[in-house]
Amino acid sequence: MDRRTYLGAAGIAGLTSVAGCLGEALGGDDGNGDAGHPDAVLGPPEQDLSDASHPSYGDEYPAATLPDPLSGETVSTDQFEGDRTVLMTFLYTSCPDGMCPALALRLQRAQAAAAENGYSDEAAFLAMTFDPERDTAEKLRTFAERRSIDYEADNWHFLRPERYEDAQSIVDETYGIPEESLEKNYDHDYENVEYTFPHLPYIFLVNEAGIVERVYVRGHSVEVSRLVDDFETVVNG
DSSP states (O other): OGGGGGGOOOOOOHHHHHHHHSTTTOOOOOBSSSOTTTTOOOOBBBBBBBTSSSSTSSSBOOEEEEEEEOOOOOOOOOOOOOOOEEEEEEOOTTTTSHHHHHHHHHHHHHHHHHHHHOOOOGGEEEEEOTTTOOOHHHHHHHHHHHOOOTSSTOOOOOOESSSEEEHHHHIIIIIIOOOOGOOOOOOEEEEOOOOOOOEOEEEEEOOOBBBBBEEEEETTOOOHHHHHHHHHHHHHH
16 A cells, blocks of 8 residues: 555545545445455455545555453554454544444444344444544443443444544544545634544445445445445455
């Protein structure tokens, strides 16, 4: 993934221009049934995102290690390789317009389907906050309870960087989410620290080999049944 080495100089800015052309209204790439990556379960997507700065179909998913403030564990995104299929998204609990709750809803529905169909032990759901100053363990717990997320399950983890700047670095340099991929900016002053809140409406589906199967670039609007079906197909693959 040499194409992402330049990202250290990139910043975080606005989304609609690229998300609109990379993903359809349902959000993200769609399988077309052709022969795909040898380590992938799903066929290649209709939308070829291979030139995007973020990981796409067939790429190894980059590792990040972060604390889970609810469980007290330190979680590495690559610790699930060889064991679990992963859905990962990015959110903040004070999101003013429903996008972050919509992302969480889709992971929650996949978690509920895994429990109902008996593959919870083969699934992992990761939600990284990029507002660590305000997203305390208490705030994350309340956010989860209001959305019927089973945050006490072994397969759900909130990931919380120490500082907003750390979150920016992970989003930008580790995951390569581009400047154009942010939908709105909200300027906040929290305890005299000013920073900009982006929207990151991405959901990544990663198989147990650590290979990206799907990138839902408009994850907040992807059809829930489609995401759950893709996830279950990869788990069973």
